[in-house]
Amino acid sequence: MEEPVDTATAILASASVLLRESMFDDISYRALADEVGISERTIYRQYPTRAHLLAALSNWIEQTRFPLPPFVTVSDFRAAVHERFRAFDALPAYAYVGARASAVSPTLDTEPAYITRAIEAMLDVAAPTLNRRDRRRVAASLRYFSSAMFWSRLRTGFDLDADEICDAFDRAVDTVLARLPSSSATRAEP
Amino acid sequence: MTGPELSGTQAAILAAYAELIEEVGSDDVSYRVIARRAGIAERTVFRNYPTRVDLLLATAAWIEATLFAREKSHSIFDIPLAIRDAMHRYDERPELAHVVAETAMRGVSGAAPSPGRAHLEQLLDAEVPSLDAAQRRAIIAALSHLDSAGTWVTFRREFGLDRRDIADAAAWAAEAVLDSIRNRVAPT
Incomplete structure (x- = not known):
């Protein structure tokens, strides 16, 4: 906590403060520069376009506000996603930034998100003999239903609260896992 | 799926913007460039879409309804x-x-x-x-x-x-x- 903060991080911290009052689109580089106490030029040097700023801000928010609880089993995965959706619900402005950043044309060399790797690892354990194509179908589906995009779509497009979104998520996960062959351990879980 | 009715000018603006997004590889295109591509005055773009968010929302809806239109499903x-x-x-x-x-x-x-x-x-x-x-x-x-x-x-x-x-x-x-x-x- 006491560590000296570099400029790039200071910019993100200030941007997240401004997000409490305004939408991302309404945060100008000038307002941001004033908030941090640096020149607008310095911000441009760190984040040449708003897309760069969005991507970095989303990563930072993800790490500081929405750390993903580790999971190995499918039931832990469900619990982790529920916790995440509830956290999104408590800080919607931050969650929208994450949903949006995951939709933009990538500006940096984007690595798959941590949750993607965690889902793949979970399936390796739960369904070790599952063929590659089905594994990919299952992983991609679970990933997409556990995303900030899913939460955001259900909140703004369907006016659902966190409980209802978690319920829709659980049902979607059920339908995907029901397609796994019965020998897979995943089905046995509640 | 049908959005609000568009005027001819609006359709021209949205089509020009969509075209430029593909060329530039980003939605960061100035109103001036969009106006030039649509063959109209920059003022006219502002009058129809006062903010960039207005323009983006309208453009995305237009793209979905035209270029990405779904064939109608009956079931x-x-x-x-x-x-x-x-x-x-x-x-x-x-x-x-x-x-x-x-x-x-x-x-x-x-x-x-x-x-x-x-x-x-x-x-x-x-x-x-x-x-x-x-x-x-x-x-x-x-x-x-x-x-x-x-x-x-x-x-x-x-x-x-x-x-x-x-x-x-x-x-x-x-x-x-x-x-x-x-x-x-x-x-x-």
Whole structure:
């Protein structure tokens, strides 16, 4: 906590403060520069376009506000996603930034998100003999239903609260896992 | 899926902007350049779309309704096929697919995170009227989510899938969602 903060991080911290009052689109580089106490030029040097700023801000928010609880089993995965959706619900402005950043044309060399790797690892354990194509179908589906995009779509497009979104998520996960062959351990879980 | 009626000028602005997004590879295009491409005055663009968010929302809706328009499905069980086609179309116009996906996620009023929702509800209610509210909601939500540019973006970005595999995985997931109601169609 006491560590000296570099400029790039200071910019993100200030941007997240401004997000409490305004939408991302309404945060100008000038307002941001004033908030941090640096020149607008310095911000441009760190984040040449708003897309760069969005991507970095989303990563930072993800790490500081929405750390993903580790999971190995499918039931832990469900619990982790529920916790995440509830956290999104408590800080919607931050969650929208994450949903949006995951939709933009990538500006940096984007690595798959941590949750993607965690889902793949979970399936390796739960369904070790599952063929590659089905594994990919299952992983991609679970990933997409556990995303900030899913939460955001259900909140703004369907006016659902966190409980209802978690319920829709659980049902979607059920339908995907029901397609796994019965020998897979995943089905046995509640 | 039909948006608000557009004037000829508005349609020209949106088409010009969409064209430029594809050329530049970004939605960061100035009003001046858009006006020049549309062959109108910059003022006219501002009069129709006072802010960039207005312009983006209108453009994304226009792109979805024209370039990415879905062939009409006559059954909820046709939706996976429509999703498969849609994924192919997104893959042909990656820049525009990103714009549509991002705009849906802005979390502002006017963004349309699920433009096809009403149609899905109509189909589901006609064919499988016996669902309880939570079941119905979950199916509509899951299918709306899958039938979107967000699917194409996520599958590509997070899993590095190509066009064929994206279309396959998206349609597969939609089939999975429908599994629980396959045998619950109301007799006609």
